[in-house]
Amino acid sequence: MQWAAPISTRPAISPTASSRTPSPGQRWTTLSSPCTCARPSAADTRGRCDKSIVKLSLSVRVAEKFSDKRQTVMSLDQLAELAAAEGYHALCMRASQLGTHTPLDQVTEARRQLRDRDLAVSMVTGDFPIPENSAGGPAALRNITPYLDLAEALDADLLRVAMKTTDDIEGARRASDEAAERGVKLAHQCHNSSLFEEVDRSLEVIEHVGRPNFGLIYEPANLELCGQDYGAATIEKFAPYIFNVYLQNQRLGPEGQSLMSTWCRGEVPFEQIPVGVGGIDFPGVLESLARVGYDGFVTVHQASAGLGGPAEAAAQSVRYLRSIAKFQDR
Numbered sequence: 001m002q003w004a005a006p007i008s009t010r011p012a013i014s015p016t017a018s019s020r021t022p023s024p025g026q027r028w029t030t031l032s033s034p035c036t037c038a039r040p041s042a043a044d045t046r047g048r049c050d051k052s053i054v055k056l057s058l059s060v061r062v063a064e065k066f067s068d069k070r071q072t073v074m075s076l077d078q079l080a081e082l083a084a085a086e087g088y089h090a091l092c093m094r095a096s097q098l099g100t101h102t103p104l105d106q107v108t109e110a111r112r113q114l115r116d117r118d119l120a121v122s123m124v125t126g127d128f129p130i131p132e133n134s135a136g137g138p139a140a141l142r143n144i145t146p147y148l149d150l151a152e153a154l155d156a157d158l159l160r161v162a163m164k165t166t167d168d169i170e171g172a173r174r175a176s177d178e179a180a181e182r183g184v185k186l187a188h189q190c191h192n193s194s195l196f197e198e199v200d201r202s203l204e205v206i207e208h209v210g211r212p213n214f215g216l217i218y219e220p221a222n223l224e225l226c227g228q229d230y231g232a233a234t235i236e237k238f239a240p241y242i243f244n245v246y247l248q249n250q251r252l253g254p255e256g257q258s259l260m261s262t263w264c265r266g267e268v269p270f271e272q273i274p275v276g277v278g279g280i281d282f283p284g285v286l287e288s289l290a291r292v293g294y295d296g297f298v299t300v301h302q303a304s305a306g307l308g309g310p311a312e313a314a315a316q317s318v319r320y321l322r323s324i325a326k327f328q329d330r
Contacts, residue, residue, distance in 0.1 A: 012181050055089035055328050056318060057122035057299040058082075059246070060097045061131075063310040064303050069131045072096040074310055076110055080117050082311055086318045087330050090122040092244075092299045093154060100126045100146040107153045114154075118330070121156040122297040123187070123217075123244050130162045133193055137162030141171035148182050158185050158243055160217065163195045169208050176211035187243040189217040192262040197226045199234050206241050218289075219246040219301070220280050225260050225268050231281070232288040239292035246301035247321075248272075249279040274313065275302060276320030286325040298327070 063074040074082070076097045083091055091114065095101070098110055114121065126147040129136035140147055140161055151159050159179065163172060176186050188196050188205075196202045196216070206214065218238055220230035228234065235242075249272070256269035273279050286298075300317045308316075321327065 012183055053295050053328060054326075055122075055297055056087070056321065057090040057092050057120075057297040058086075058088040058314055058318075059092040059299050059301045060094050061092075061301055061303050062313055064094070064096050069094070070096060070128055077113055079310070080113050080119055082314055083119060084117040084330075086314050087322075088119070088300075088314075088318065089328065089330060090120040090297060090299075092122045092125075092297075092301070093156070094125045094131060095128045098124075098150070098154070099128070100150055102150075104153065107150065111154055121154040122299060123158040123160055124151045124154060124156045125160040126150050130160060133162065133191060135164065137194075138164050138168045138171060141168055141175045144175040144178055144186075148179055148184055151184050152182065157183060158187060161186050161188055162191075163188055163205065164193075165195070168195070169205065172209045172214060173211060176209065176214040180211070180213045185213040185215060185243055186211075187215050187217045189246060190219040190222045192222055192225055192260055197222075197228075197262060197264050199223070199228050199237060203237060203241075215241040215243040217244045217246055218242045219248070220285055221246075221248045221250050224250070224252065224280065225265075225270065226262050227265050231284055232291070235285070235288040235292055239294070242289075242292075242294055242296065244296055245289065245294065245298045247275060247280075247282065247285075247298060247317075248300075248302045249275045249277070249282075251279045272303070274308070275300065275317040282321070283324045286321075290325075 060072070060076070060079055061069070063072045063079055065071050079091060079097070098107055124147070125131055127140060130140060141163070147159050151157065161172065161175065163169070172186070179186055188194070190196050190202065195205045202216065206216065216238055218235065223230040223234065251271045251273050252268065253271070254269055256271040258270055258272065259267045260270060261267055275282065298321070300314065302313055302317060
């Protein structure tokens with residue numbers, strides 16, 4: 001598919017850049033932690049920061065079925081209205097709404113709808129094989145141009161990609177180089193049945209790719225499924241590479257009605273549960289992200305067709321997250 005010129009022009013990312021350390025002063029805090037943002041005027045009498053720079057994003061996955069990522073129960077216009085009404089700053093785009101298969105006029109109209117509601121696009125997942133985690137997921141690395149075109153048409157600077165074997169490392173390098181020329185970053189989610197199941201292996205792959213615009217979508221639920229620590233120690237290791245944060249909730253245990261296939265642990269039973277009712281230690285996660293100075297989007301990534309529906313899930317999730325951490329107001 002041929003796309004028109006990008007809506008905005010971003011500076012290229014230097015392929016020789018070596019530092020991945022967060023910039024000084026780019027910090028945010030949970031409600032319980034002292035202000036460390038190097039902006040004393042922003043802290044209240046209890047040392048809490050009241051000028052967070054972190055924004056909330058809602059994944060369009062909220063309207064997808066957990067077992068079928070191609071079906072959605074809401075239009076993009078409805079999702080945008082929901083996100084804006086609940087105080088989110090962005091939508092995380094997936095192919096169930098817009099992808100490389102979508103005609104340009106529809107993408108242009110979608111961007112207008114988002115702009116009218118003052119919503120950004122925090123990240124783009126441009127096809128179905130990537131979120132489905134199928135063997136076809138890495139194909140985008142070998143032809144990244146249409147995905148970059150889609151990202152630019154949506155004025156987004158982050159693309160999600162997939163990697164299954166070490167053969168995909170060279171593809172990730174080449175795709176990252178092309179993306180850097182257009183000011184776009186690539187990121188891989190912490191995900192079962194991929195090169196990013198385990199913490200140490202994930203770090204090895206990132207280092208082997210060796211590009212400053214290639215990084216990670218930190219996602220604690222998948223790390224837990226794979227028997228990995230997802231807390232402070234892991235976040236500190238991942239910190240230089242975290243480009244996005246996904247939050248979804250689960251409860252592991254033999255009574256779980258769902259099974260997740262992993263390479264490192266086999267089949268793992270679990271139950272999908274709403275954000276904030278046990279399961280993942282979200283206060284600890286947000287506290288740890290604050291300590292390492294994370295300043296990107298925090299994305300609600302919960303598939304909620306079976307958890308009260310998208311509207312209730314989006315509203316409940318944002319209420320809970322704002323009750324335990326400070327996020328930027330709309």
